[in-house]
Amino acid sequence: MKKIKQSMNINVEYLTRVEGHGNIVVNVKEGRLQECRLDIVESPRFFEGILRGRSIFEAQHITSRICGICACGHSLASIQAAEDALGIAPSAQTVKLRKLLLHMEILDSHILHIYLLAAPDLLGVKSFIPLIETHNKVVRRALRMKKACNDVCGVLVGRHVHPISAIVGGFTKLPKQKDLNAMHNTLTGMRPDMEATIDLISKLKFPEFERDTEYVALVNDGNEYPLLAGDIGSTDGVRMNKREYRKATNEFIVPHSSAKHTKLSRESYAVGALARFNLNYEKLHPNAKETASVLGMKPKCINPYLNTAAQLIESAHCLEDAVAIIEDFQNSGIDYSEEITVGLNEQKKIPVKAGNGVGAVEVPRGILYHNYEIDENGVIVNADCIIPTNQNLNNIERDMHKLVPELLSQNHAKSEEEVTLALEMLVRAYDPCISCSTHMIKVGFVC
Amino acid sequence: MKRPKTAFFDLSCCEGCQLQIANFGESLLDILDIIDVVEFREVMSEKWDKEIDMAIIEGSVTDEHAAERLKRIRERSKIVIAYGSCATIGGVNGMKNSFDLAEIRKYVYGDGYKFFPAAKTKAIHQVVKVDYFVNGCPIYPPEFERVLKNALQGIPYYVPDYAVCVECKLNENVCMYDRGIACLGPVTRAGCNSWCINNGNICYGCRGIVSNPNEKGMKDVISKYGIDMGFIVNKMDMYNKCRELKHEED
Numbered sequence: 001m002k003k004i005k006q007s008m009n010i011n012v013e014y015l016t017r018v019e020g021h022g023n024i025v026v027n028v029k030e031g032r033l034q035e036c037r038l039d040i041v042e043s044p045r046f047f048e049g050i051l052r053g054r055s056i057f058e059a060q061h062i063t064s065r066i067c068g069i070c071a072c073g074h075s076l077a078s079i080q081a082a083e084d085a086l087g088i089a090p091s092a093q094t095v096k097l098r099k100l101l102l103h104m105e106i107l108d109s110h111i112l113h114i115y116l117l118a119a120p121d122l123l124g125v126k127s128f129i130p131l132i133e134t135h136n137k138v139v140r141r142a143l144r145m146k147k148a149c150n151d152v153c154g155v156l157v158g159r160h161v162h163p164i165s166a167i168v169g170g171f172t173k174l175p176k177q178k179d180l181n182a183m184h185n186t187l188t189g190m191r192p193d194m195e196a197t198i199d200l201i202s203k204l205k206f207p208e209f210e211r212d213t214e215y216v217a218l219v220n221d222g223n224e225y226p227l228l229a230g231d232i233g234s235t236d237g238v239r240m241n242k243r244e245y246r247k248a249t250n251e252f253i254v255p256h257s258s259a260k261h262t263k264l265s266r267e268s269y270a271v272g273a274l275a276r277f278n279l280n281y282e283k284l285h286p287n288a289k290e291t292a293s294v295l296g297m298k299p300k301c302i303n304p305y306l307n308t309a310a311q312l313i314e315s316a317h318c319l320e321d322a323v324a325i326i327e328d329f330q331n332s333g334i335d336y337s338e339e340i341t342v343g344l345n346e347q348k349k350i351p352v353k354a355g356n357g358v359g360a361v362e363v364p365r366g367i368l369y370h371n372y373e374i375d376e377n378g379v380i381v382n383a384d385c386i387i388p389t390n391q392n393l394n395n396i397e398r399d400m401h402k403l404v405p406e407l408l409s410q411n412h413a414k415s416e417e418e419v420t421l422a423l424e425m426l427v428r429a430y431d432p433c434i435s436c437s438t439h440m441i442k443v444g445f446v447c
Numbered sequence: 448m449k450r451p452k453t454a455f456f457d458l459s460c461c462e463g464c465q466l467q468i469a470n471f472g473e474s475l476l477d478i479l480d481i482i483d484v485v486e487f488r489e490v491m492s493e494k495w496d497k498e499i500d501m502a503i504i505e506g507s508v509t510d511e512h513a514a515e516r517l518k519r520i521r522e523r524s525k526i527v528i529a530y531g532s533c534a535t536i537g538g539v540n541g542m543k544n545s546f547d548l549a550e551i552r553k554y555v556y557g558d559g560y561k562f563f564p565a566a567k568t569k570a571i572h573q574v575v576k577v578d579y580f581v582n583g584c585p586i587y588p589p590e591f592e593r594v595l596k597n598a599l600q601g602i603p604y605y606v607p608d609y610a611v612c613v614e615c616k617l618n619e620n621v622c623m624y625d626r627g628i629a630c631l632g633p634v635t636r637a638g639c640n641s642w643c644i645n646n647g648n649i650c651y652g653c654r655g656i657v658s659n660p661n662e663k664g665m666k667d668v669i670s671k672y673g674i675d676m677g678f679i680v681n682k683m684d685m686y687n688k689c690r691e692l693k694h695e696e697d
Contacts, residue, residue, distance in 0.1 A: 046543045048555050126493050143469070146470065158648075161585040173646050342649050
């Protein structure tokens with residue numbers, strides 16, 4: 001058969017519509033897959049190295065700069081690790097405000113990914129730019145929703161990209177009643193746009209592909225969909241305390257990637273919206289479950305392309321839960337005596353001691369771990385950050401290894417362009433954040 | 448007027464400054480009415496290898512590959528805009544210049560560190576000529592709008608060369624020093640409307656140091672409040688470490 005002899009050499013340099021720099025390399029010789037890699041070519045930025053010698057109270061500010069898209073997520077993981085190392089517990093009000101911030105982060109990032117990064121593939125165009133002509137209302141809706149999330153973050157922490165007022169110990173500025181009302185109006189005003197988004201995405205066709213893998217996400221024993229805190233859990237039955245995160249990730253280096261790879265019970269695992277959906281579906285807000293049923297999704301879903309759909313389900317959850325948190329504050333009020341001065345701790349208001357702390361937070365792309373070891377002066381001695389995208393890289397490559405032969409053995413063997421697009425879409429579905437993982441993608445076919 | 452061909456590029460950075468563009472909301476469409484975006488890898492698959500009217504570059508130069516790439520972009524661009532702290536002053540990427548490069552590579556990547564070459568971090572004007580600077584980590588969108596307007600009209604934009612304190616006073620914030628906290632506002636270039644202090648935090652110096660800082664004034668302030676100079680310099684190095692390179696290499 002003709003397709004058996006097919007040879008391909010795909011080399012996608014600088015994968016587009018992802019955050020950071022990566023390349024896809026595929027080499028098929030006479031129908032046999034020789035090589036299939038996701039090269040991470042981002043220049044390393046050595047965050048773990050530069051944190052050494054810095055005050056633990058500066059860690060949030062610095063690590064927020066690991067990523068512009070999930071700056072709030074890095075801040076929250078960093079703060080949690082720092083507070084764990086210092087042995088201080090945040091107040092109930094602080095925890096609730098942090099949950100609100102995390103909801104906005106996830107909503108903002110998911111909207112960006114669904115509309116600007118993933119949807120162009122599903123609509124058959126190269127970017128959202130041509131959509132300005134052909135789908136003007138859709139583009140306007142996307143930008144409106146994105147800005148709404150940004151505006152809420154602006155009120156809550158000064159800005160979304162590199163939040164200002166969320167620090168170790170609490171918040172340097174707390175929302176006033178009028179701020180709560182403004183956030184409430186913005187978010188309830190987003191509901192029709194959310195409905196329209198669900199309607200739009202439910203009509204699009206995602207590629208069909210399945211590969212069973214281990215899904216890893218935070219889990220808890222309560223009724224809350226765990227995002228800000230929890231144990232590490234997996235669909236293979238793993239349950240560990242966050243302090244055991246190294247055992248849950250088992251990082252290793254591969255030469256073709258400046259981002260480290262990970263594994264747990266099997267050869268690879270996946271984190272992110274689809275992993276959370278698979279592990280914690282029951283705890284989603286009713287609107288989110290309704291969205292899942294409109295999209296025809298049930299756990300355990302093993303089509304990685306549907307990570308984008310899982311993001312939409314989570315968007316519905318985060319929007320509704322954010323509104324509920326704000327309404328709670330509108331009713332019970334905010335205790336302004338909790339407002340704190342900046343976290344440099346020059347006034348030694350927070351007692352400092354030597355320690356080791358771990359932060360584990362579900363950020364848009366999966367579990368993010370920060371770990372700091374500090375000396376008796378609160379100076380960082382060792383730092384370790386494990387990024388969701390790193391945890392997915394190994395899994396993405398395993399998907400590619402299954403996908404490419406499937407595409408080539410179908411009745412109508414796919415062209416090089418089709419295979420490339422399928423691979424690009426697969427990688428994009430994971431919404432990789434390569435600046436975080438260090439930077440990511442390039443796909444290459446050589447014939 | 449012909450819409451200038453505009454391309455966004457990213458070197459080593461978090462891409463947060465590019466993201467600030469998406470946060471313009473629907474008014475982004477008005478901006479896209481006046482510029483023709485031909486390449487923007489983070490959100491577009493379209494590529495452009497011809498002449499560029501306006502190159503907006505985020506990130507710092509952290510290896511030879513990036514320096515070469517930047518030079519090639521400069522060659523085919525009429526206007527180069529350095530966009531965000533990493534590009535304008537080296538930003539947080541500069542912190543690694545305080546360490547021995549081989550040591551820090553080994554610390555992060557262990558025995559496999561040889562796979563990951565690195566050079567000292569540089570701001571982009573330390574490698575090629577830059578026509579406009581948009582400072583800040585992240586950039587302050589109203590300032591970007593002003594730079595864009597000036598660039599489109601072919602007139603220069605002068606980054607404010609007075610201290611953040613000027614804007615901070617106008618915003619009626621209580622001085623951080625009076626709250627017992629050291630702040631880099633007195634030596635940092637204004638233009639951000641004292642964004643961080645308005646939100647209860649200090650200035651970290653992300654817009655770079657004013658060209659003629661009032662050193663005596665700063666020394667008076669820190670001695671009045673009993674703050675160690677080493678503490679302040681350490682703070683400055685968070686964003687401004689690359690300022691030293693000029694003297695080393697010129």
